[in-house]
Amino acid sequence: MKQHTLDPESWNLAHRTYLIQFALPRVSDFGTAEDLVQDVFLSAWNARSRFRGDCTERTWLTGILRNKIIDLYRRNGRRPSVLTTDLDASARDDNGSFSWIDQQPDRRSANQPEAETERHEFLEELETAVTALPDKMGQAFRMREIEGFSTAEITDELNISKSNLWVLIHRAKQSLNEQLSPNWDGVDEFGGQRAA
Secondary structure (H helix, E strand, O other), rough: OOOOOHHHHHHHHHHHHHHHHHHHHOOOOOHHHHHHHHHHHHHHHHOHHHHHOOOOHHHHHHHHHHHHHHHHHHHHOOOOOOOOOOOHHOOOOOOOOOOOOOOOOOOOOOOHHHHHHHHHHHHHHHHHOOOOHHHHHHHHHHHHOOOOOOHHHHHHHHHOOOOHHHHHHHHHHHHHHHHHOOOOOOOOOOOOOOOO
């Protein structure tokens, strides 16, 4: 895999417009989008020594921005019913569909602490299971299903064909289903046990 490097001096000119366009449909406020992008640049600067070079600078900055947007919704105690809009083609793949995580319904659990605990535990187990997948398979699954990158972005980043990507995603889902099903088959979306 090609090793990428960072050029913090060019971030504002090279990535600012793209990042604002990425954030704007998700926060619906230009000022907030600008603030988030500035926050991304600051966080990226502080974390630059941890950049491994296994993705492009823009991909890395976009991942930081996604986390900032999620943090914003957590702080505000709300989550949009869909994190992307029909107007945001960048979050869609070549077939016009959104990532799995962006399609999940808004299941607010403010009055259901057990559901929030279950969700947190599931996400921890999912992350552990994804990390255990073979390298390229785990990267493909994470980029596609969790981070919402397009097919073109993933195939370019991982230097693979579309058909190879779909095989990796299919196999990752099979493996994750085998790993996670024993612990999560009987749990409903609110963290309780399903009726038999």
